[in-house]
Amino acid sequence: METNSKDFDTRASWIPQQNQLYEGRYVTSKVGQQQLSRPQNAGQPPRDIGQKPRVPEKMPKARALALANTLKRWLAIASIVGFGTFGGLVALHQVSSTTTTSQSTSTNSSSSSSSQNSNGFFNQQGGNTSGTSSSSSAPVSGTHTS
């Protein structure tokens, strides 16, 4: 049986340089950080070349039934937990929807109030004519109907 030693070489390669040139740019790695360079086939099981696949042994009926019952129990538990979670999410969603609605209501009222405030067009700093003394002198210019 031949093995491809390259395929099984999963040893980590330590790259000690902190600054490595990458496509013309320096990429700074953190101090002490190990960079693992894995081969392409790393993590895959070794391939036995020329070996026939083994036929799995048949499970006894009693064990299969026991396994099926266990699965049913877990399925039932998972269903209950899932239903509970779903119900909780629905309830939470309703609460947050209500909150959003009330927020948008207040937004609407504030935007209606801001539209009453003319969407900013008539925003005033104020104080244009808040005089502290009367204008005893003759006018320097005047407004009139245009």
Place this chain on the structure above:
Amino acid sequence: MEQVALRQHPSAELTPPEYSTPAGLHREEFRAMGTTISLLLPESQAESGAQIVRTLFSEWEQALSRFLPESELSQLNSQAGTPIAVSDLLYTVLATALTAAQATEGVYDPALLDQLVRVGYDRTFDELPAVSFDPIIPGEPGGRWRGIKVDPIRRRVTLPIGIKLDFGGIAKGMAVDAALERLRQGGVSPAMVNAGGDLAVLGLPTGAEQWPVSVPGLEQFWTIPLHHGAIATSGIARRHWWQGKTLRHHLLDSRTGLPAQSDLWSVTVVADRCEQAEVAAKVAFILGSGQGAGFLRKHHIAGLLVRVDGTWDAVEPWPIDFMEEVQP
């Protein structure tokens, strides 16, 4: 109602009082945008400052006049239904006008040019005959500004077929604001720019605490102190004419498409910017004394509403305590 007022006052528009020129300032005047532009500028910067303002008003008139067939506005008006790329200037003025229309729930409507022409205002006011014998056509309500499509990225505007824009006073008010901004950038201060009654100030004259500004009533002027910001007046004293036996004026009610039937003679408004003052005064006039005062109050805009019978109301923070009658 305004017919009664005009008959009572055949001269209609009061002669403005004599204006004094504050020490250290120079007065300059020229014609643009169908009106007289009056400036007060520091003596040492009068020439450069006046040039800045002349250039600006010339640019604005060339782009925005509805009376110039080659203006950008006229070109846009002639291509309704087609997306048109417009200049930054036209885009900015249109966007501001649409914001104002929205803010006033359509009482200010920048798309009433056809209606204005129908009531006889089809040429510059200086060329308009005092009496015309055109047939009287029923008014058509406005509100179609809501159909204007604006693409802010590509600066494209599509007018709905059948409407034309007339910015009127808001463009003049914006030009005043823009002129003061250019003067400020050019280091020209203090300054006052007055475009046919829409005026705004920058800084204060040396040694002065305010700009004394005259404000019209029905039969007299008052002086009020203006510290900063702008002031504008809307009314029918000047721009009115007769279409047959029907009195017409340029302040159209968008609900009817006809000259507003207001109990007011004029509305003067003080605001931060001239564009705001111009729109607020016009809207308050169209709404009449009751609703107009309510509108100004709602927006915390100081105003003086003069009725056709000569009585008046002020909306705070109008400086009633500092109003002084100008002696003839």
